[in-house]
Amino acid sequence: MLSIILNDKAKYFEDYQHMGRHVSYADVRVLVTGGAGFIGSHLVDTLMKKGGKVAVLDNLSAGSKHNIDSWIRHPNFTFIKGDCLNRQKIRNALKNCELIFHLAANSEVRVGVTNTKIDFEQNIVATYNVLEEMRESKTAKTILFTSTSTVYGEAKSLPTPEDYGPLEPISLYGASKLACEALVSAYCHTFEMRGAVYRFANIVGSRSRHGVIWDFIHKLEKNPNRLEILGDGTQTKSYLTVDDCVDALLFGLEHTHEKVEIYNIGSEDQINVTDIAEIVTEEMDHKNVEFRYTGGVNGGRGWIGDVKKMFLDVSKMKKLGWKPKHNSAESVKIATKQILEELEFE
Numbered sequence: 001m002l003s004i005i006l007n008d009k010a011k012y013f014e015d016y017q018h019m020g021r022h023v024s025y026a027d028v029r030v031l032v033t034g035g036a037g038f039i040g041s042h043l044v045d046t047l048m049k050k051g052g053k054v055a056v057l058d059n060l061s062a063g064s065k066h067n068i069d070s071w072i073r074h075p076n077f078t079f080i081k082g083d084c085l086n087r088q089k090i091r092n093a094l095k096n097c098e099l100i101f102h103l104a105a106n107s108e109v110r111v112g113v114t115n116t117k118i119d120f121e122q123n124i125v126a127t128y129n130v131l132e133e134m135r136e137s138k139t140a141k142t143i144l145f146t147s148t149s150t151v152y153g154e155a156k157s158l159p160t161p162e163d164y165g166p167l168e169p170i171s172l173y174g175a176s177k178l179a180c181e182a183l184v185s186a187y188c189h190t191f192e193m194r195g196a197v198y199r200f201a202n203i204v205g206s207r208s209r210h211g212v213i214w215d216f217i218h219k220l221e222k223n224p225n226r227l228e229i230l231g232d233g234t235q236t237k238s239y240l241t242v243d244d245c246v247d248a249l250l251f252g253l254e255h256t257h258e259k260v261e262i263y264n265i266g267s268e269d270q271i272n273v274t275d276i277a278e279i280v281t282e283e284m285d286h287k288n289v290e291f292r293y294t295g296g297v298n299g300g301r302g303w304i305g306d307v308k309k310m311f312l313d314v315s316k317m318k319k320l321g322w323k324p325k326h327n328s329a330e331s332v333k334i335a336t337k338q339i340l341e342e343l344e345f346e
């Protein structure tokens, strides 16, 4: 049931629900911004397999056409190379779409230390542009926004529930995503739109080209005897497979009845960086690897703005019926295998 949809089709969907039938994704046209990226391309796979009509808007700054290769010639699929900083491109991409998954963003937390503009432009301005185009659109009235655990900053309460506060992000990335969340909420309340905001833990899996697993694999390929680990190795966070993540995105959409709903998405435990290094070296079949810790900054963090302990309370999604299939260690192991397999064929 796509109960979140609030547009001309709303009545149609309600009728369908009263008849006790499921509305299929084939009935809605979906735009995925950032759909050529890591999470976006997996979401596209799922939507296409469900019979959806999907448009992707991506500037390919971090994503790749290769990730969506299998759909390029499909009649239900459209790829638009374009930037969310260009309103005309968004307008074209939004044509006849009812649902928008807005994933396009600078997804690299670290760069904010050296480039203070990137999160402001790629996250805040880009999201404002998407919302403005939705406001002017006759059909596009539902937005699913991918936010992050970093909006909580150094939360004093772990696992951290959605209503934790005050929210004090410690990175420009976290700050920009929090600003985007606020914009999504305000637009929904002001302009007859609906939205869901997903605060992700660390998402891992095939096609991922950033984050700790990718970093370790990359370094070990260059030198299988020694691994540089940023920080002191005790940074402890929660990891979730991209399949679980996409499952949660659609589950949230299908179970949201409020104007705006915020959901934490993560696994139900944590793992530290040294344990991740053990898993990656084992999966790569490297023995006696020397772990060299950089020691990090501000008490062992990998970089300025790195949250040292992250653990999201996912009980809100669990009460609705969603449940992660894997814990953090399993997720890391699965992702490492998938990335290694991919690299073999590159």
Ligand SMILES: NC(=O)c1ccc[n+]([C@@H]2O[C@H](COP(=O)([O-])OP(=O)(O)OC[C@H]3O[C@@H](n4cnc5c(N)ncnc54)[C@H](O)[C@@H]3O)[C@@H](O)[C@H]2O)c1
Residues within 6 Å of the ligand: 033, 034, 035, 036, 037, 038, 039, 040, 057, 058, 059, 060, 061, 062, 063, 064, 082, 083, 084, 085, 102, 103, 104, 105, 106, 107, 122, 126, 146, 147, 148, 149, 199, 200, 201, 202, 203, 204, 209
């Ligand atoms: N991967 C994670 O662990 C994680 C955690 C929390 C939140 N998120 C959020 O989820 C979303 C997807 O993340 P991901 O890991 O797939 O990252 P990604 O970098 O693989 O995907 C982002 C995509 O957006 C595109 N893009 C960037 N700026 C754009 C712009 N201005 N216009 C059009 N396209 C643009 C990139 O080319 C890329 O394909 C992001 O919003 C990210 O902030 C990811």
